[in-house]
Amino acid sequence: MSELEDKYADIRPYNDNEVNASLARLMSDDAFIDVIAKYNLPRFLSAVPFIARPLVRSQLRKKWGKVTSVEDVQNEVAKYLDKLIKRTTSKVTFSGLDKLDPNQAYLFVSNHRDIVLDPALVNWGLYQHKMKTVRIAIGDNLLQIPYITELMRLNKSFIVKRSAKAPKEMLKALTQLSSYIYDSLMGGHSIWIAQKEGRAKDGFDQTDPALLKMLQLNGRKQKKEFGEYIKELKVVPVSISYQYEPCAVAKAKELYHKQQHGEYVKSVGEDILSIVEGFSTAKGHVHLAFGQPIESQCDSAEELANTIDQQIIDSFYLHPGNYIAGGCKESVINSPDTATFEQRIAQVPEELKPLVLAMYAKPFHRKAQINVKSPESL
Known part of the structure; x- marks a missing residue:
């Protein structure tokens, strides 16, 4: 072509x-x-x-x-990921992949804690289970350096034009994106996309309905109802849980700056530094829980967002740090885990400690809430 x-x-x-x-x-x-x-x-x-x-x-x-070929590139990336996982994690585990059809293309919608590692580890799980790797949605804010653009597009990444600001230009970009995602899925290529723009810096994983409305732009063009169109996309929520939150201090600094000054403007190259930090620092145990394709009737973006959130929260794997920060005193936490977590928190600057602890506590509290509240209230 x-x-x-x-x-x-x-x-x-x-x-x-x-x-x-x-x-x-x-x-x-x-x-x-x-x-x-x-x-x-x-x-x-x-x-x-x-x-x-x-x-x-x-x-x-x-x-x-x-x-x-692209497959050759994927095999090279897999070798690198294998080394990275051995060097920076205690283990990476998966659940739910055995319940997915290896011949089916899915739209994986995941929570977002690390810029590049999240989709890389989704791909690692698929690769380990002899399934096709995904095409990855990335914002054009990451593509300010030519070699980053080359590396991303070599590694099956497609571009989300976040820099489009004028309403007409934005609608055109979103419509093209919606159409590309649909055509990829219908062509047998799975897609990974984060549940909202930007990482969850406060530990609060929540799907943005605007993202799901973007998906429907192509459905509207096909004159399909929201629920009918979404079923075709085979949406699978993915819950990614790191024992040690990637870039925790940097995320807390950003939140603290916003609290003190009202806004935070990233410096040039800051995202690249976050990518390098995410790759190079210790992450402990990482678990990825793959959910079930959403078949229930979701007639609006808000309903679908709630359904995705419920699966992500429900399947989120709680690590010792989540229990400790959440105030849980149960026997699920042993002394070495407590000591290790406390050592990490001790290294955090004093003014940032409450924000870092809240990051770890949030999944614990939301998981507890899910049993007593309806999805709409999460």
Whole structure:
């Protein structure tokens, strides 16, 4: 398909025939090569670009010589993820995947705690269960650096144009996005999308009905009722739970700044630093609970949001820190867990401690509420 015929060319991931050109652009990008050198070479070498760059390029040519397709890229990413999981987690566990049809495309809607790790770990679970990996929705705010754009689109990411501000421009972008998601699913490609724009920095996981209204834009064009159209999408809620919240202090700083000054403006490159921190810091045990496709009649975006939230809250795996921060004194918490969690909290700046503890406590309290309140009140 030529670019003129491809109505999604500006937002879709790369196809197999675009992989080689993308890798060539990465190889010629000094900024990318310098980042690889920084994290893979001794400091005395990485600090000298005229030595480091040829070394890195030579290594990458060897490594990427046989990478010619999107599947090859996914296999390379899987090797990297395997190392990352061994280095930064105690274990990663999954539930619910065995109840999904490996031949069916799903729209996975998950809570959002880490910019890149959330969809990466969803993909890891699918990969481990011999299922196709997902196409990943990412905001264009992450694509300010050319090599990040290349890496994301190589790794099956498609672009959500958050920067569109004028109403007509926004509607056009959202309509294209809605249509792309539908066509991907009908073509047998699963999709991952976060339940709302931005990470849950306060531990409060809640689906934004506006996201679900965006999905329906294409359904409206097809003159389908909301409930009927949503059933076609095979929406599967996913609940991701980290023993140690990624970027907890950075999230708390942002919340604290908003409390003190009313707003928080991210500095250039802050999202990239969050991605690196999420990758590199210890996460303890991570659990991903895959829910069941939503078949019940949800006739509005609000009803569907409540149904997704109920599954995410209900299946959220509580770690010792969630129980401790939530004030639970039951025998489910042992002394070593308490000591480890308290050591982590002790390292948090004093003014941020209440915010970090609230982050961990929120899932515990919402899970307790789910048994006594209707979904509408969550």
